[in-house]
Amino acid sequence: MYSKEVQVTNQVGLYARPATFFIQKANEFKSTILVEKEERRVNAKSLLGILSLGITKGTTINLIADGPDEEEAVNALVELITSNFSD
Known part of the structure; x- marks a missing residue:
């Protein structure tokens, strides 16, 4: 099991379009x-x-993964969030 905390900093939080990308x-x-x-x-x-969950801008969440690619999964999702969902 691997986990990491991350703060959501994009304008709308984890809602609608960013949630879909996530x-x-x-x-x-x-x-x-x-x-x-x-x-x-x-x-x-x-x-x-x-x-x-109603995750808004400034909310701190914990991402937890368990499985064969757990570390890679958490790190990729943290990177997506910290990049404010930009490509």
Whole structure:
């Protein structure tokens, strides 16, 4: 199991379009990936789960992965968030 905390800094948070990019990236990996905000954990590959957390600008989340590519998965998602979802 591998995890990392990251602060969401883009303008709209993890909502709508950024959430879609996040889920697409998460689906590239075989590992089980969870997003944790406060005491709630949701599947990082679920749009409804991500949206239900209400992640806004300035929110700190914890990304947790378990599986064959767990470290790579978490690091790629952290990089996506810290780049403000730009290519």
